[in-house]
Amino acid sequence: MFRRHLLPLLVEELQHSPAVALLGPRQVGKTTLALEAAQTIPSIYLDLESERDRAKLTQPELYLADHLDKLVILDEVHRAPGLFPVLRGLIDQARRNGKRAGQYLLLGSASLDLLQQSGETLAGRIAYMELGPLNALETPAEPIDTLWLRGGFPESLTASSTARSLRWRQNFIRTYLERDIPQFGPRIAAETLRRFWTMLAHHQSGLLNVAQLARNLGVDAKTAQSYIDLLCDLLLVHRLPPWHTNIGKRLVKSPKVYVRDSGLVHALLDIENKETLLSHPIVGASWEGFVVENLLACAPAQVQAYFYRTSGGAEIDLLLTWPSGALWAIEIKRSLTPKVERGFHAACEDLAPTYKFVVYPGQEAFPLGHEVQAIPLTMLCSQLAAST
Structure with a gap:
């Protein structure tokens, strides 16, 4: 197990931003880092390359609305670009209820510019962090x-x-x-x-x-x-x-x-x-x-x-x-x-x-x-x- 210097920065960002996008190439350790950052807080992990986990998001508003009290980790988020408008509505709903940080951690293998929708629909609600290979x-x-x-x-x-x-x-x-x-x-x-x-x-x-x-x-x-x-x-x-x-x-x-x-x-x-x-x-x-x-x-x-x-x-x-x-x-x-x-x-x-x-x-x-x-x-x- 390698100690990634981004870990404390990621934990801090989750305490201040409703959504955090952790970006980096495949196999660089994003999932390991995300699970490590979420160890001390209630969380659920969904791998969107898994058919079973994607099936849970057939009606994403209903499923995610049941987990507003947890950090939801969405791995390989580019598999479901239609989620971003849903996340925007749920983040705004949680803000109205007094929760302003630590709702979603999005893991992706490309810059969010390539995912197109995300930068527009989550503007002002998301922080970006990049995980590279080990240094x-x-x-x-x-x-x-x-x-x-x-x-x-x-x-x-x-x-x-x-x-x-x-x-x-x-x-x-x-x-x-x-x-x-x-x-x-x-x-x-x-x-x-x-x-x-x-x-x-x-x-x-x-x-x-x-x-x-x-x-x-x-x-x-x-x-x-x-x-x-x-x-x-x-x-x-x-x-x-x-x-x-x-x-x-x-x-x-x-x-x-x-x-x-x-x-x-x-x-x-x-x-x-x-x-x-x-x-x-x-x-x-x-x-x-x-x-x-x-x-x-x-x-x-x-x-x-x-x-x-x-x-x-x-x-x-x-x-x-x-x-x-x-x-x-x-x-x-x-x-x-x-x-x-x-x-x-x-x-x-x-x-x-x-x-x-x-x-x-x-x-x-x-x-x-x-x-x-x-x-x-x-x-x-x-x-x-x-x-x-």
Whole structure:
């Protein structure tokens, strides 16, 4: 059992919001976390992929009205999009009766934008939380390279061998392509989407070029863009936006794109073990995506993330912005003797960040000069988690 850092935040949100949507990819641990959060309060759990549980909601107003005194956990809520108007009426009814929080916990495998109705019908009544794969702070007993190789899905990370872990991830990808993704959008050939997903893995942490991806896949740019949007809405792919501000420089305007879980990157590229990974051309880009995803998972919700790149070569891999205006500039290196490039110094001169870090795969922090600190991933994750 892993201790998820989202648990206390979820418990707190249930005490203040009528409905909470807990979103994340399949098999990431949403159900386990929801049941753990509900241990101390009266609750019922309905899995909407179960025919028996769906049958209970044939007349949802009647069934749910009998349980207004409990927290109702609705798993795989996208299976019943017609529920959202019903939930809205029941939430308003409970408010009139004096109950203003802790009524519904909705679990979904995609952003609620993809579920369409929910954002409109529950506006002002629902809070959103996202559960990603396990991160470095949630797996202190695991070597960081094991987490990087296998990714953060619990079943993959705890598999009995690297071969079993890879097999689990390959089955996960196949299930998504053949069964899950068709539920959320227009019918897309599984093999076409697999090729597209694999292209993104080869292009890990690179600038998004939709036209090039479309040409390689043999589709038009609009179709390729819809594939990216779908994978982002399924919380499987991340677009990291470029920093945008008027500083008198020509800035790169395309986002970076990466597959969010490093284990899925390696499965898509058929990388089974660490030795194969370290000799693969994707190694640096894979490490960068892994570090970025871990840092964003540990950062406070109000922190915004960007990258910075100019046409002149100034570059920061990850730029974190705080509501106070503070900037954290983060460079990512897969080397035990990291060196700061000229482009990073030039970017720091442009932006004057509050802190400058180089994340590397070592065990201790040390200064690199020019107020830049080399720091292990887990240490920087801890600093972010402790920040407000």
